[in-house]
Amino acid sequence: MLMQRNSDRKREQRKNFHAGQKLLWGLLALLALATLYPVIFLIAGSFMGQDELGTYLGAVIAGREGYADFPLLPHYPTLRHYVEILLDSPEFFVMFWNSVRITFGVLAGQLVVGTMAAWGFAKYEFPWKKGFFLIYMILMLMPFQVLMLSDYLILDKLMLTNHLWGIILPGIFSTFPVFIIYRFFTEIPDSLLESARLDGAREWQLFYHIGLPMGSSGVIAAMVLGFLEYWSLIEQPLTFLKEKSLFPLSVFLPDITSVRQSGMAFAASVITFLPALLVFLGGQDYLEKGIMAGAVKE
């Protein structure tokens, strides 16, 4: 009898819970759609012809009366803006390659220097290790504005201002990837390394044949986070690069509020977004692991 009543109450509770859960779910789905809206908007706009854009966005881009309006999908999709950008604007390519150079230069450097440092922190004891690690953590968490002047002073001394290396080199020595990869390296059991040592493996072999393969998800996580960061780099190029021919895509902002350029602005934004989107879709699991590694200590 008592049990019967108890289970009744439970069922009742569960029903209530389900209603609440559904409501929350609906709200959350709406919020997610709202979060995605700018992305959808951007992609839809890039396929719209100049006329269609003019009709919908005339209020913003041509100073017409009334408000801008925007459908979810283009009525007369066209690839013209993409063609225009990809075939007709050499400066866009220059910027694209600058972005590629910066991003891959930084990531390649981090792959060598960062993984080594992470390995050292994770698997060895040495004097002042805690102090070194604290310095790495502090540097990781400082925003650019704090380090901006010191960055400039050293680049000026090395004559690297107005040079892509002036962006790449400080990026290589960023301590953020070290921190992320470190977390994954500490999970490799020490006993494994010891037994490999017993079998006569050298220290660099331990790193290369055990550390890197077993910590690969950490390395990938750091690379994914690094790609998203450096692909969208703004502060450094704007501060240190003067020549427009050195600018990466991430600082290229076409004027969307002009009639002639609005279509191109959409297409350019989508092309800028595309590599980051691919990395995001392919590496989302690693991205999440990386975010967590930045927050949970051990």
Added chain:
Amino acid sequence: MIRRNRRYKSNRDRTGTYVRKWRGLLWILPGFSGVLIFYLLPFGDVVRRSFLGAVDNRFAGIDNYRTILENGAFLLAVKNTLKFTVICIPVLILTALVCAVVLYRSRYGGIIKSAFLMPMALPAVSVAVMWRLLFHSQGLVNQWLSHLGVIGKDWMNTEQAFWVLVLSYIWKNLGYDIVLWMAGLAGISENIYEAARVDGAGDWQCFRNITLPNLKSSLYTITVLSFLNSFKVFREAYLVAGDYPHESIYMMQHLFNNWFRTFSFDKMAAAAVLESIVLLGLILLLQKAWDSKEKY
């Protein structure tokens, strides 16, 4: 087995304890020398400069610090940054917590989480393009509002710019915080819930008495990381509004940029030192929290 052991021992004797002791340092040496050259030494120079006069390079004591603390632009940037974080961070953290709790147990949580994480991948330039269309005085947001019978505002050129920035920050960081909360949720043992359910606890009770107390340490980390991420919101603000935005979104980075352009390195140095001290305090607090959790 025994022979192996012996070989290992003699090997260890040969390498010697000295090499062994410093071996780890060799691994971090390449990276650390770069850190030294590109970050630590120049920052030392910045600290030195913060005590020097701008023109004569002579020792000026704390004059630079006094100047910036009386500087209107500096105070404005500090005020805006403080106001921004005080409003944003609680809203972001609470919203993310609710989302994480709902998503954690659901089957399709993964897809929705992806949607929330997507803004992390969207480059700030693309965001800026969208924001111009959305928040223009004749833009889309105002069009939606007009359907609701509300008269729109000129979002970017009035006080409202601040709220646009708040929204951008939350939009961009929600996924990040949800992932962090979910990691915290995953750390709570399922057994506790089961035991509580056997004792007749409902979902709300479970949430209040089990979930919330167990997330305390996550809360701390998430707060600090959200705070530090809030300094990156400048990217969107800059792209949308340029070097001289509406004064409600004049942030520290704008100030540094403007000082950089006028070569006011003395002020920049002093402000950088001050800001780093404040942030250092926060970071050490975080470190302490992590250490205490370890003991626990």
